[in-house]
Amino acid sequence: MSPHEFQRLIAGVTEQLDGRPLDSRLADWLNDAYPADSATFRELAEASRTGVAEGWLCNREGGGIRYGRIFKALPETHGFSVDVVDMKDIAGPHHVHPNGEIDLIMPLTEGATFDGHPAGWCVYGPGTAHRPTVANGEALVLYLLPQGAIEFTPA
Template identity: 50%
Template sequence: MSKMEEFTSLVCEVTKAIKSMEVNKDLQVFLSERFSPDSDVFKALSALCREGMDDGWLGKHEGGGIRYGRVIKPSEETNGFSVDVVLMKDIKGPYHVHPSGEIDMVVPIDETAEFDGQGLGWKVYKAGSGHYPTVRQGEAIVLYLLPNGEIDFTKPN
C-alpha cells in the first residue's frame, strides 16, 4: 500500500464515522473523543501529514507563505468529503466561507502552534460560517475535510 493509499484509508475511516452527522460543535466533541490525538488513527494521519509535507506529496502548491493542496476530491469513497492539507507558520490566510461547514484536524509542528486558537486536535466550523484561517505561535499542518468540497473564497460581509 502506498503512503497516499494509507492516507486515504485513514481519512475514509474518519469520514465513514461522521458521514451522517451535522457539522457543528457536537461533531467536534465526537471527533475529539473518537479520534483523539492519542488514538491510532490520529497519530497515523499526523505522521503521514508530516511525512507528506516533508516528501512533497502533500502541499504541492505554495502561495502567500502557505503550502497547500487538495489531495482528495469528494467521492463516494470519502463519503462526500474533499481533503485539503495546508502548512502554515505564524500567518493569516485568505478569508473564506464554508457553505456546508469545515472540519479541521490540527497537527502542530511547533508544540505551541495553534490554528484559530486550537492546538493539537479538532476544530469544526458550522455551515455558513467564515474565517481568516490563522496559525499563531509557530508552524502547523491543518487537514481540512470539506463536505462536497465546498469552500467559497470571498470577502467578509
C-alpha cells in the same frame, strides 16, 4: 505511506462522519473519539508529515502558505474533499464554508494553534467564515469539506 494509503486512513474517519451535522457536538465527539494522544491522530499526523516530505501533500505555495487538495469529494471519502495546509504564524485567505468544515490540527511546533485551537479537531458549521490563522509556530491542518465546497471571499 502513499496517497492511496492516506485515502484509506482518512476514509476510516470520514465513514464515522457521514450524515452527521457539522456542529460543536461533532467537534466534541471527534476530540473524544480521536484525541491528540490517540493512535488515529498519530497515524494521520505522521502520514501528513510524510506526504509533505515526499511532495504529494502541500505541493503548492502562495502567500507564505503551502497547501494542496489531495482528494476531491469522492465516494471513498464519503463525500468529503481533503486538503492539507502548512502554515506558520500566518493568517490565510478569508473564506466561507457553505456546507461546513472539519479541521484536524497537527502542530509541528509545540503550542502552535489554529484559530486558537490546540492539537485536535475543530468544526465550523454550514455558512460560517473565517481567516484561518496559525499562531505560536507552525502547524499542518487537514481540512475535510463536505462536497468540497469552499468560497474564497474578500475580507
